[in-house]
Amino acid sequence: MKVSIKVTSDFLCPWCRIADARLKQVIETLPDAVEVEVNWFPFELNPDMPFSGMDRKDYRSAKFGSWEYSQRLDDRTEQSASGDGVVFNYAAIKRVPNTLAAHRLVWFTPEGAARTRLVERIFHAYFQDGRDIGDIHILADIATENGMHRETALRFLRSDAGVEEVKQLENLARQGRINSVPSFEIDGNQITGAVSKEELHRQIMEAHDNHQRPEVRND
Numbered sequence: 413m414k415v416s417i418k419v420t421s422d423f424l425c426p427w428c429r430i431a432d433a434r435l436k437q438v439i440e441t442l443p444d445a446v447e448v449e450v451n452w453f454p455f456e457l458n459p460d461m462p463f464s465g466m467d468r469k470d471y472r473s474a475k476f477g478s479w480e481y482s483q484r485l486d487d488r489t490e491q492s493a494s495g496d497g498v499v500f501n502y503a504a505i506k507r508v509p510n511t512l513a514a515h516r517l518v519w520f521t522p523e524g525a526a527r528t529r530l531v532e533r534i535f536h537a538y539f540q541d542g543r544d545i546g547d548i549h550i551l552a553d554i555a556t557e558n559g560m561h562r563e564t565a566l567r568f569l570r571s572d573a574g575v576e577e578v579k580q581l582e583n584l585a586r587q588g589r590i591n592s593v594p595s596f597e598i599d600g601n602q603i604t605g606a607v608s609k610e611e612l613h614r615q616i617m618e619a620h621d622n623h624q625r626p627e628v629r630n631d
Contacts, residue, residue, distance in 0.1 A: 416598070417451070433493070464510070503542075
């Protein structure tokens with residue numbers, strides 16, 4: 413039986429990017445006998461963000477009181493990710509995006525390896541390349557890089573398909589007491605934050621070991 417890993421995150425969250433990288437590295441080091449099934453769930457940190465997004469400097473200065481303090485927070489995430497192979501190219505990021513369309517595109521992509529690759533590509537596009545992942549044309553380009561036909565992606569993104577479904581998934585997350593991201597649910601055990609690789613590995617192996625224990629019958 414595969415270990416179920418459910419990840420709830422948002423694409424503008426640097427800690428979610430770190431968590432994505434750590435999970436990938438942990439999975440690559442698991443013993444061959446340990447199989448995992450990863451799925452991704454949406455969480456908009458800024459659901460009221462205009463669809464066109466906002467200038468990052470203006471937004472962060474208003475949110476955190478000053479641009480200087482915002483930059484110190486950026487430095488903190490860079491330092492935290494120093495051993496995880498994550499590049500934060502904050503100088504390239506000009507806008508804070510509305511992430512609903514990105515979450516819809518993930519929902520539209522079949523579960524499994526293709527969805528996981530798309531999540532990683534969107535994170536990379538935003539945090540390393542500084543691309544505006546709120547722009548449906550850029551998202552269509554990213555979908556194409558992930559093997560989807562561009563016109564198929566663009567036609568979907570231009571529609572309202574998936575909006576209600578993504579919103580329902582977000583509501584379910586909040587009903588499940590997820591108030592911050594990243595959040596992992598590993599075989600029903602929920603942990604929140606950019607937890608260490610060691611902790612992720614321990615949790616996954618514990619879930620795997622639980623699967624190996626013989627079922628106790630009472631009949």
